[in-house]
Amino acid sequence: MTCIETRRLGHLNSQLWNSLPSQWHLIGSPLRPVEQDAEIIMKTLENVRDISGYSTTQTALLLGVTPEIATLNWPAEFKLLAVDRSPGMIAAVWPGDEAWRSVTCADWLSLPFPDNSFDFVVGDGCLVLMHYPDEYRRLSASLRQCLRSEGVLMLRIFCRPTQVESVDDVFMDIQKRAIGSFDAFKWRLIMAVQGDDVAGGALLADVWRVWRRYVPDPQIFAQEQGWSFQKVQVIDTYHDSPTRYHYPTLEEVCKEFGDDFELAWSQVGEYELAERCPHVMFRPKRA
DSSP: OOGGGTSOGGGSOHHHHHHHHHHGGGOOTTTSOOHHHHHHHHHHHHHHHHHHTOOSOEEEEEESOOHHHHTSOOOTTEEEEEEESOHHHHHHHOOOOBTTEEEEEOOGGGOOSOTTOEEEEEEESTTTTSOTTHHHHHHHHHHHHHEEEEEEEEEEOOOOOSSOOOHHHHHHHHHTTOOOOHHHHHHHHHHHHHTTOTTTOEEHHHHHHHHHHHOSOHHHHHHHHTOOHHHHGGGGGGTTOOOEEOOOOHHHHHHHHTTTEEEEEEEOOSSTTGGGSOEEEEEEOOO
16 A cells, blocks of 8 residues: 555545545556566665665665555565554555564654664655645654664655646546546646645545536546546545645755755656656765
8 A cells, every 4th residue: 555545544534534445456556656666666775785785684664554565575684664654554455464574553753763763764655645845844854863874765756747737738638548547647637736836735625526527427437538437436535535635846855855865866667657756765964
């Protein structure tokens, strides 16, 4: 399960929250990480290991319970600890504890670990449900406190494009059959509803109202696009939802993390909307 749909119970209404475990199999890329994303993470782990010359047990923190990350072929010297706020999500999607892998229930903004506990922190889409900019700064400080000075923070971030598109732009591409999946369409629609107002974000209830204004008959829409109606119906969990998604630019993320981290590199995959889902690696700033 990716971080973004599980961040905080207080941000989700019961309909959206209760539906997530049962509907997760209907959600795909770019919200859900794919093999290319896994390859980028594994390559980063290998590079960090080669540079650091790991010879003892290393500790990794996973933000959320993303099974695509938890089930990677982690190097033998690593022990992985996942952290998620929701007991329900942990029960629904966590692949299970092993000698080298475990999960705990806690809030990322106040992690219950001693200083300098981890060598590597990784998360997938973790920022979308966080209020911008205050919770970005709090998360940055929380992660910096528990990450060793030689450690690495790696995140896949969902970013809006530099040239923000309108809702009309999105539906023009729908008419042209220029959007490959409902997941990509939904992501573009939410970003278009947000526009440049990253602090305000996109209220999912507003996204649903825009959706139904443009699509009065979702079943016909699904048939015309060749998409599963069951998959299209997932957007109905947004109805009356008080949840807000926030899509910053990469520059805005770096600014809010700038007191604690510096950007080492960024990389994108080759799937649809990968350019809006960069992997970024941060290094802790030295005191």
